[in-house]
Amino acid sequence: MARSMTITEKILAAHCGRDSVQPGEIVNVKLDLIVCHEVTTPPAIKMMAQIGVSKVFDPTKIVVTPDHFVPNKDIQTAELTKELHRWVKEQGIERYHQLGDHGICHALVPEQGYILPGMTAVCGDSHTTTLGAFGAFASGIGSTDLAAALATGELWFRVPETLRFNVKGKLPHGVYAKDLILYIISKTGVDGARYCTMEYHGSAITAMSMESRLTICNMAVEAGGKSGIMEADKVTAKYLKKRTTQPYTVFQSDAGAHYKDVYEIDASVLEPMVALPSLPSNGRFIGEVTKIAIDQAYIGSCTNARIEDLREAARIMKNRHVAPGVKAIVVPATSGVWRQALREGLFDIFADAGCVISTATCGACLGGHMGVLGKGEVCISTTNRNFVGRMGHPEAQVYLASPATVAASAIAGRIADPRDYMEKPLPRRGEKEVLVGVAEGDRRPQEDYLWGV
């Protein structure tokens, strides 16, 4: 009988033709999904040529979207996107999301139903860990890895140790998945999960929407993790049902599986969190944070710019106005989220509040464009990293928080507690749910839309 294994070990074993694997082993893993964007893919295309391979191993297992610098911010990025486009056509890749249909890849892939439980997925981007929320093994790689993956359909991995996080209780009013993951990273440190998988369990996780789960797994890399993972459940199945008809395999961790460490967390005692400059692990409860004045509030990124995030921000901004002197920037994660936010009237709220709204892009999260910071500027952001220089000038300061906290801070002009801007607990259940990212013609009447269906 195979040894007791974690979800991650089971997925890796199943993809290298073995009954079992154990942490520390190097295994060659077959890949089910390879996601490509314009920054790390063009170098990989050149590298494929270096080993004499002109065609990808299987164009149906590849998804492509430009996301980092869209629309092109300068001549060089135009060349990168152009090369990506040329290559997609040459390779006959059908799952290609061009400008207007594009999105930040880690948000677009779930929205389109491309990632399924039990899959192995890679992308030349560190936040690929996001996709683990579906009970898949998903990890970020570099361009050489990407070249090897595209050419051969497989890649070497060291089987990671697993850290288990049992999150019991219920997140209080005004406290979100982002607050939970910032809290967790404040406990592990930015390298506490180095080389490990972060596996999440508990009532606080199972109660979460897929979107919130994506936020949690997104930031595994901020603790040094190779991947984040959750067991697929009813919420996962419901989300996938309307997005795909593909079959999938659900893996669960065995009762006797070995964990490197187990963290017990009570979600019900958490408060809104803010990570101070310049490490994501500098998280503090909002009550302990000096309410310093801000120059910019940024709502965007693969971490927190899905429709639920924008709704939370809009609830706070409704009938209010951004404080004088504050630049408030809203960057939906995908074109689908953008269109949905428009339909729901969220853009009216943001625009009336004095925000600017961008097309979907990684944008200023990585100091690319659409809100790069100058020397000494202070920004509160829904993004994932606040490293020195991450969003622009090395002397700019970035505070990380949830969309609600960022929205409240934009209104206040300084770091603010979102609960001060919420009159009563928000309706959570039975609210109208919507399917994002599905073509207009495929849509059912509005009443039938179910979020996360």
Place this chain on the structure above:
Amino acid sequence: MGSVMRGRAHVYSRAHINTDEIIPARYLNTHDHAELAKHAMEDIDPEFVSRVQPGDFVVAGEDFGCGSSREHAVWALRSAGIQCVIAANYARIFFRNSLNNGFLAVECPGIVDKITSGDEIEVDLEKGTIRNVTRGTEEAFLPLTPFVKEMLAAGGLLPYIARRHGLEYTPAPPVPRLDVKLSQLMPAGR
């Protein structure tokens, strides 16, 4: 890569030096190695590129290279002339990218206390040692695993894969050195 490497150290003793410091994202609009090299370590040490000499070492604390997956960080350091990084330990994607490029990244806990910037360093791959020639001290680095050795010996992931799949590997054209002017590359008289 010879088995003994010698050069001067550039020490960054802080933990968690991230890829935004090694190569800021504002330069990710290119993957031209020589261009990236001009901005290596720019946000942590703007003078780095003017000091670095071919064959030098970067010596760092824990979790070196954390943050994004950009391989540009490895290319920038290597193309600036760095032949090897020595750190207490590494963020996984940086480590992976290094090995995949056949670029040596060795782990040696506590190394930042044993080396000062400017010290002459000798790394012996066979013996597994880091000798501080200036101070006359010697440390052992963590042994490389057989898989890592095999990939480094092949020259990185692409040649390693080429061998496994019976393909021919063509190395990329050499990266021009930072201080070589175009005029110097032109044959005389043109």
